[in-house]
Amino acid sequence: EIVSEKTGYPADMLGLDMEMEAELGIDSIKQVEILSALQAQYPGAPEIPGSELASMRTLQDVVNSVAGFTGAAAPTETAAAPAATPEPTPAVGLSCTEARLRVVPPAGFAMGGLQDGEVVITREDPAFADALEQVLVTRGIKARAVDEVPEGAGSVISLAALGAVRTPEECVDMHVRAFHAARAVAQSSADTRVFVTIQATGGTFTGGDVPTGIASLVKTAGWEWPNASVRAIDIETLDPERIAAELLAGGSGVEVALRADGTRLVAVEEVDATEVGETIPVPAEGVVVVTGGARGVTARSALALAKQHGLRLALLGRTALQPESADEPAGTTATEIATALASAARARGESLSLPQARAAAEKLLATREVRETLATAAQQGTVAQYFAADTTDREALHASLAQVRQSLGPIVGLVHGAGVLADKRLEDLDDDGFLRVFCTKLIGAENLLAATAGDELRFIALFSSIAARAGNPGQAAYASANAALDSIAAREARRRGDNCVVRAFGWGPWDGGMVDATLKSRFTEAGVGVIPIGEGAEFFARHALGRAPATAVVVAAPAKPQLRSTTLAWDISVENQPALADHQVRGNVVVPVVFALDAMLNAVRGLIPADAPVVRDFHVLSGVTFPAGEQHALSIELTPDEATYAVAVRDAAGRARYSARIDSGSAADQPVSVADAGHGAWPFGVAEAYAGPLFHGPAFQVIDELTTFGQAGGSALLKVKGEAGWTGGEWATDPAALDGALQLGILWASAQGMPLVLPISIGRAVFTAPFPASGDVRCRLAAFPLGDKRVDYDIVFETTDGAPIAALEGVEFYVAGNADGATA
Ligand SMILES: NC(=O)c1ccc[n+]([C@@H]2O[C@H](COP(=O)([O-])OP(=O)(O)OC[C@H]3O[C@@H](n4cnc5c(N)ncnc54)[C@H](OP(=O)(O)O)[C@@H]3O)[C@@H](O)[C@H]2O)c1
Structure with missing residues (x-):
C-alpha cells in the first residue's frame, strides 16, 4: 500500500518480484522515500544504511528489510499529501556567478x-x-x-x-x-x-x-x-x-x-557575473538549433529566447512525434497512464506488464510535451519545427541539420540542452550509466559543433549544471559531463573570438524538467532553492546573446552554502621550524599556542574564500610538547557546521588538543578596540623579562621595546617574524608577533605580582591586514583581571603608524602550576 501510495500504481498491479528501478521507474530517491514511510509506520523496523539501499532491487527486498517488524508498533498517521497543483512559484532572484581561482600559498600540510x-x-x-x-x-x-x-x-x-x-x-x-x-x-x-x-x-x-x-x-x-x-x-x-x-x-x-x-x-x-554587455547582433528570423528543446526546461528557455530575439526554433529530441489520436488514454502522469493502459489491456484479455505500460506511458507523455511546446511556439508567433534526432548519432544529426537549413533557413545559434540522468553513487555506477549520461552531453555537443562547422554561428549556449561547479553525490557522470561542457565553452570562446557569444549555463535545480516533486523536496530540505521556470527561462533569454567575459557561469536560486570536511597531516619538528628550538622547556619543545592558531587558519585557506577568516572560541584542550629531536605528527580536522568550520588539531591517538571555529567573518566582525593604557613605565626592561618570567629563547625574544604600562594594560613594540630572523615556513599570520603579544600578557600579570599565567583560550581572533614583512608592530593590550588566578586580555596589533592589523579578543590566561606544562 505504501508503494502504491508513493508511486500511484494501483496496489493490485504491483508484484513483489518487480524491479523497483528498471520496471517501475522508482528511482533511488523515491526508494528512500518509500523506506522512510515504512520506517515511520513501523518504528521498530531497523534503519537501512545508505550503503545497503543499492542492494535492494525488488519490492520483495524492501519488504524483507522490515520483515518481523510489521506488528511491532501501531502504524502512525500518514501525513497529508501535498497539494497536487502547486501555485506558480514567485521570482526568487537568481544569482549568476563565475568561479575564480584564488592564490592560496602552500600551507605545509x-x-x-x-x-x-x-x-x-x-x-x-x-x-x-x-x-x-x-x-x-x-x-x-x-x-x-x-x-x-x-x-x-x-x-x-x-x-x-x-x-x-x-x-x-x-x-x-x-x-x-x-x-x-x-x-x-x-x-x-x-x-x-x-x-x-x-x-x-x-x-x-x-x-x-x-x-x-x-x-x-x-x-x-x-x-x-x-x-x-x-x-x-x-x-x-x-x-x-x-x-x-x-x-x-x-x-x-x-x-x-x-x-x-x-x-x-x-x-x-x-564572483558575481550577472552583468552582461551588448547583445550580439543576430539576423532576424535566424534559426536556433536547440537539442532537447522540445521538452523540459530547455523548451521553456528556447521559447523565451525566440520570443525576445525574433528567432526561429529547430527543436531536436529523440522522441518520435506522433499526431494526437482520439483513443489516447486519459491521465496526466506516467503512473496514471500506465495504469489506464494496463487496465485496458486486461479488459481486452491481453497481457501488458506494468513496466511495458509504463514505457508506453512515458513515450506518450513525451510526445504530448513536444506537441505542447510546438503549440506554445505557434501561440507566441515563433516559427518552430521539431526534428526527431539523437544528438549522439552523428549521421542522424547531420541529416536533421540539413533539413533544418532547408526548411527553416540559416542556422545562427546553438543551444545544447539534451541531457539525461542516471544517478548512482560511484561504487554502484556501471559503465552503461556513465556513458549514457556523459555521451549525451559531450558527444552531443561535439557532434553539434561538427555538424555546424560551416554555419555562421553568432551564439552557442550549453546547458550545464551547478553539479559541475560543486560536484554532487550520486552524480559523478553528470557532474563531469557538465564540466566537460564548461571546458568546451571555454575552447569555443577562444576559437571564435568576437564573432560568437559562447557560454555554458551551469543551472542550479529548476522547479521542473528533471527535477520531479521528490527531488524538489530533497533540495528544499537541504536548503537549496529551485529556479522558477519562468524566471529561469527569462534569465536565459536575457543572457544567451549578451557579450560577457565569463564562459561558464552558475545560475541558481538562493541556497545555503555547503562546506566540505577535510583532514590534513601536520608534521611538526624543529627541523621544519627552526624557531621551535627556542621554545623549549627542559628539553621538550612546547608547541606555541599561536602555532596551532596559525595552522588552523592556514588549513582553512583553501576552503573558504576569505582574506581574513575569523577564528572563534579557540581552546587549548591539552598543550602539545615533544622531545626536541623528534618529528611530531598531528592532524588538522575541519568539519563543516552550517557556515562555519569546526576545527580540531588532533594527536596521533586521535585526541583533540586544540579546537576552534573558523568562518569567513562578517560585517559585524569589527576588531575590538583597546584604549591606551596610560603612560607609566613597565617595572622591568626587555632583557630582565627574558631572564625572568619569560622562558623564551632568542628566536622568540620578539619584544623589542616595552612601551607603556598601567593598571588597565600596556603596550610594546614587537618584532615581526622577518625581523626576528625566522626564515621559511608557510604561515597564515605572523606567529612571532602573535607570540610576543601573549608574552606581554604573561609580563603584565607578573608585573601585578601574579605567578606565571598561560593562555588557554581566545574568544575571537580577527585579521584585518597582513603583518609587515620586516620591522616592528605595535601591540596594545587591555587587561581584565578576574580574581587572583585569571586575567583576560583584549589585544590589538597595529603598524607603527597606527593602522590596524589584527586583534585577539577575550584571551584568557590562567595561573600555571609550573612552567613544565607551559603552552605559551
Ligand atoms: N532541470 C534542472 O533542474 C536542471 C538543472 C541543471 C541543468 N539542467 C540541464 O538542462 C537540460 C534540460 O534538463 P531538463 O530538466 O529539462 O531535463 P528533461 O526534462 O529530462 O529534458 C531533457 C531533454 O533532453 C532531450 N534528450 C535527451 N537525450 C537526448 C539525445 N540523445 N538527443 C536529443 N535529445 C535528447 C530530451 O528529449 P527526448 O527524450 O525526446 O530525447 C529532453 O528534451 C539538461 O541538459 C540538464 O542537464 C537541468
Missing part, C-alpha cells in the same frame, strides 16, 4: 591519509607516472605506478587526463578511465581513501582543446566519501617534484591549479 598505505599511480602517461612514483618514494610514500588500478586500492592518483586524446570518443575513454579509478577507490574497503587526479590544461581547468571534466568527478567523490582526501590538480607544466610538494605540503583545496610561475591557486571563490 600533507593530504590526510596519503602517508598511510600504498598509493597507486595510473600510467596513462607512463614516463610521468614512473617519475612521480620515484619522487614520492623518495619522500617516504609507498607509491607504485600501475597499468590497471588493482582491486581494493584505497589511494589512487589518476593520470587519465594526461593520456593522448585526438577524438571525442577518446575524450570519453579518458573520462571513463578516471571514473574507473574513482570507482575502484569507492569500492575499496581500505581505512583511508585518497583520490587525486592530475591534468595539464593550462592551470585553469578549462585550457587546452580536450574538454576535461575530471575535476568534477573528484569533487563528487569528495561528497560521497566524507572522510576521504580528494584533490584535482591542474598543472601548467608537468613536474613530478611540484606534484609531490603539492600532495605533501600543499594544504587544503579540492581543485588546485599549479601555474608555471610558481603560484598555487585554489578554486574556492565565486
